Amino acid sequence: MTTGHPPRGRHTATSWLLVSPWAVILAVFWLYPFAYALGLSFVSYEIFSGSWRWVGFANFAAVLANVEFWQALGHTVIFTVGTVPVTTTLAVLLALALNRRIWGRALFRAGFFAPTLTATVVMALVFLHLYGQGGYLYSLAGWIGLPVPEQGFLLSEKTALVSVMVMDVWISVGYFALLFLAGLQTIPAELVDDALIHGASPWRRFRAITWPYLRPMMLYAVVINLIKSFQIFTEIFVMTQGGPLGATTTAVYHIYVAGFERFNLGYASAAAFVLFAVIAIISLVQFRLFAFGRGVEE
Amino acid sequence: MKMHETKQPRPRRVGANLLFGIGLAACALTLTCGGGQQAKTDDGRTIIRFWQFWTEPRVKAVITQAVAEFEEENSEYSVEVTDLTWDNGYQKIVAAFAAERVPDLIELGSDWVTQFADRGALMDLTSEFGNMQMMYAGWAPAIYGNACWALPWYISTRVFYQNDDIAKLVQGGARPHPIVWGTIAKNAQVATVRKPQMWGYGVNAAEPHRLYKKFLPFLWSAGGEILNEDMSACALNSDAGRLALDFVAKTADFGIIEKQAALDELFVEGKLLYHLSGDWLYEKLKRSGTSMEYSVFMIPFPAPAVGGQVSFAGGEYLAIPRRGAQKIAALKLARHLLLKKHIFNLCIATGCATPVHREVAQDPYFAQDSIRRVFIDQIGRSKSPPNHPRWVDIEAALEWGIEQALYKKLSVDEALRQTCERIDAILQSERES
Numbered sequence: 124m125t126t127g128h129p130p131r132g133r134h135t136a137t138s139w140l141l142v143s144p145w146a147v148i149l150a151v152f153w154l155y156p157f158a159y160a161l162g163l164s165f166v167s168y169e170i171f172s173g174s175w176r177w178v179g180f181a182n183f184a185a186v187l188a189n190v191e192f193w194q195a196l197g198h199t200v201i202f203t204v205g206t207v208p209v210t211t212t213l214a215v216l217l218a219l220a221l222n223r224r225i226w227g228r229a230l231f232r233a234g235f236f237a238p239t240l241t242a243t244v245v246m247a248l249v250f251l252h253l254y255g256q257g258g259y260l261y262s263l264a265g266w267i268g269l270p271v272p273e274q275g276f277l278l279s280e281k282t283a284l285v286s287v288m289v290m291d292v293w294i295s296v297g298y299f300a301l302l303f304l305a306g307l308q309t310i311p312a313e314l315v316d317d318a319l320i321h322g323a324s325p326w327r328r329f330r331a332i333t334w335p336y337l338r339p340m341m342l343y344a345v346v347i348n349l350i351k352s353f354q355i356f357t358e359i360f361v362m363t364q365g366g367p368l369g370a371t372t373t374a375v376y377h378i379y380v381a382g383f384e385r386f387n388l389g390y391a392s393a394a395a396f397v398l399f400a401v402i403a404i405i406s407l408v409q410f411r412l413f414a415f416g417r418g419v420e421e
Numbered sequence: 422m423k424m425h426e427t428k429q430p431r432p433r434r435v436g437a438n439l440l441f442g443i444g445l446a447a448c449a450l451t452l453t454c455g456g457g458q459q460a461k462t463d464d465g466r467t468i469i470r471f472w473q474f475w476t477e478p479r480v481k482a483v484i485t486q487a488v489a490e491f492e493e494e495n496s497e498y499s500v501e502v503t504d505l506t507w508d509n510g511y512q513k514i515v516a517a518f519a520a521e522r523v524p525d526l527i528e529l530g531s532d533w534v535t536q537f538a539d540r541g542a543l544m545d546l547t548s549e550f551g552n553m554q555m556m557y558a559g560w561a562p563a564i565y566g567n568a569c570w571a572l573p574w575y576i577s578t579r580v581f582y583q584n585d586d587i588a589k590l591v592q593g594g595a596r597p598h599p600i601v602w603g604t605i606a607k608n609a610q611v612a613t614v615r616k617p618q619m620w621g622y623g624v625n626a627a628e629p630h631r632l633y634k635k636f637l638p639f640l641w642s643a644g645g646e647i648l649n650e651d652m653s654a655c656a657l658n659s660d661a662g663r664l665a666l667d668f669v670a671k672t673a674d675f676g677i678i679e680k681q682a683a684l685d686e687l688f689v690e691g692k693l694l695y696h697l698s699g700d701w702l703y704e705k706l707k708r709s710g711t712s713m714e715y716s717v718f719m720i721p722f723p724a725p726a727v728g729g730q731v732s733f734a735g736g737e738y739l740a741i742p743r744r745g746a747q748k749i750a751a752l753k754l755a756r757h758l759l760l761k762k763h764i765f766n767l768c769i770a771t772g773c774a775t776p777v778h779r780e781v782a783q784d785p786y787f788a789q790d791s792i793r794r795v796f797i798d799q800i801g802r803s804k805s806p807p808n809h810p811r812w813v814d815i816e817a818a819l820e821w822g823i824e825q826a827l828y829k830k831l832s833v834d835e836a837l838r839q840t841c842e843r844i845d846a847i848l849q850s851e852r853e854s
Contacts, residue, residue: 170519171540255683256617274678278627280828366627368824383512385814 182393218303306340539810622676704772734803
């Protein structure tokens with residue numbers, strides 16, 4: 124008897140065959156560079172001759188002893204702490220607003236998502252001008268009486284990093300709002316209607332219905348945004364190149380300079396793995412925190 | 422139902438399928454991404470790979486024309502031109518050397534030649550130097566270890582631009598050029614009072630690879646140096662270094678801190694009294710059609726009868742990688758690109774004021790232009806940074822110190838001391854390596 128389905132063995136083999144291009148790409152463009160970088164972190168590598176010398180953990184020791192690395196990591200933490208909560212909160216509020224039946228909802232959704240579709244380099248170049256002396260944002264800030272640095276937002280060590288953070292929030296908020304909007308639309312309407320009939324307050328409805336449905340998306344959004352923030356690079360490269368006075372030198376930019384301007388590839392690889400460890404630990408903590416909270420309403 | 426009784430695939434079978442798939446995908450990847458560099462065209466011509474940075478259409482057209490002419494005159498060759506950008510060209514070049522997939526002819530920034538030569542990456546062109554040195558200028562950055570490693574293709578220097586309209590305003594109708602640094606400071610202070618309508622002086626900051634070029638003219642004019650004569654120690658922490666850094670740090674008080682492009686733009690808009698810049702700004706001013714009156718002058722003296730008028734000299738150089746496949750052909754192409762007519766065309770297109778070919782520099786187009794003449798005079802009194810293999814690192818340390826003083830994070834003395842500590846550490850690590 125035939126059912127029209129191929130035998131399971133052939134089915135599995137076909138699956139493997141279909142998956143293999145991805146496996147190759149993973150191996151060539153992810154696993155191999157990962158392993159290669161790990162190897163590099165234990166050697167002193169001379170890029171012109173391709174010669175290397177085993178140095179053990181010396182590169183890691185150099186990273187941990189380097190004040191500039193810790194400063195860069197500090198800037199990255201400030202960037203992350205300053206952007207992730209703000210972006211997440213604004214995105215949730217925006218998603219709640221866009222989930223209502225308001226006039227021009229589709230237009231607003233498209234509008235808020237548009238910055239995400241634009242290349243970061245393009246956005247960075249636009250903001251480079253907006254923040255400069257005579258730029259629209261600079262002039263506007265002065266006009267409404269905010270204290271503006273004489274040399275423009277990006278050339279003052281006090282405002283440069285904050286300016287990049289503001290831009291990042293503006294770019295990211297639409298994308299995360301869309302994710303939360305998707306989460307909100309999984310909430311059964313009967314559940315909300317039932318809560319309304321029983322006279323639940325908006326806060327009670329949010330806490331008891333909306334939040335539990337949003338939480339899986341929240342975990343995803345926060346972890347992704349956190350990793351993205353720890354890897355902040357393009358904006359820094361285009362807008363400030365780590366300056367002024369290293370005030371915007373983030374961990375990845377520090378690694379870039381060490382690896383691709385100074386060609387200290389062993390050090391750069393070691394610094395990348397230290398950053399990897401930091402991101403991994405923070406992500407794990409987040410998973411634990413969200414997992415801990417899950418038991419409450421279940 | 423027999424179908425459900427079908428045997429599970431044996432692991433070896435699955436593995437074989439996976440391996441087959443991986444192999445297939447790897448072949449596809451190799452065909453699309455990998456493969457060796459083709460040595461000849463389909464019609465049998467030898468390919469010369471030339472990497473260069475001129476991408477602006479007006480300038481690129483000159484390069485394309487010169488290359489086409491070369492191919493016409495040498496029908497056995499086909500030149501494959503690859504454009505690089507200043508944002509990542511250096512990284513791409515180093516990666517090419519690391520991967521041993523080098524081009525045959527390469528354009529290098531003047532600051533990079535020593536580093537590449539020191540690592541044994543370039544072909545020795547000392548014999549060419551012997552033949553060409555009388556006809557071409559700008560050899561200093563190409564010489565390292567008593568040998569010549571590159572051929573000068575384009576050289577430039579920095580001079581002071583003055584907005585004559587503002588100069589008249591701040592000097593009571595007169596517009597003489599400042600002879601000493603103090604006059605610059607005094608006039609700039611007067612002009613900056615009217616900010617943001619006008620500023621006295623343009624100060625660079627937060628822009629790697631540019632800031633040091635704005636400091637070195639003052640250091641050298643004051644008689645200072647970055648390294649001592651045998652390049653074994655930092656020489657910056659000196660009276661001359663103090664004088665220069667003190668002046669540069671003070672410019673932030675009577676000037677506007679911005680990036681080079683923004684400062685150029687401000688000058689074109691007529692909002693900047695003094696601006697230290699290169700010949701590209703002259704070209705930009707001409708193309709802008711501005712009605713503003715402006716002039717240029719050489720780097721002033723630190724004080725009456727003190728120091729000199731030394732500026733920064735940099736440029737682009739043609740080098741041949743030692744492991745290049747077509748070294749002879751590449752040299753032939755380099756000689757062709759350096760022909761008088763091509764240098765002339767390159768200079769017209771780029772707006773360069775200081776042609777590398779001495780006969781071109783004497784052409785009325787350059788010699789009879791009062792502004793270009795100042796550039797030509799200035800380049801005769803210009804210097805290049807020391808030819809040290811770790812210059813890229815030294816430059817970063819130097820810019821760190823200048824920024825510390827500009828933003829008043831450290832006193833001038835402390836900035837000099839800490840900068841020297843950093844530079845000495847770099848020199849020490851180079852000796853140890």
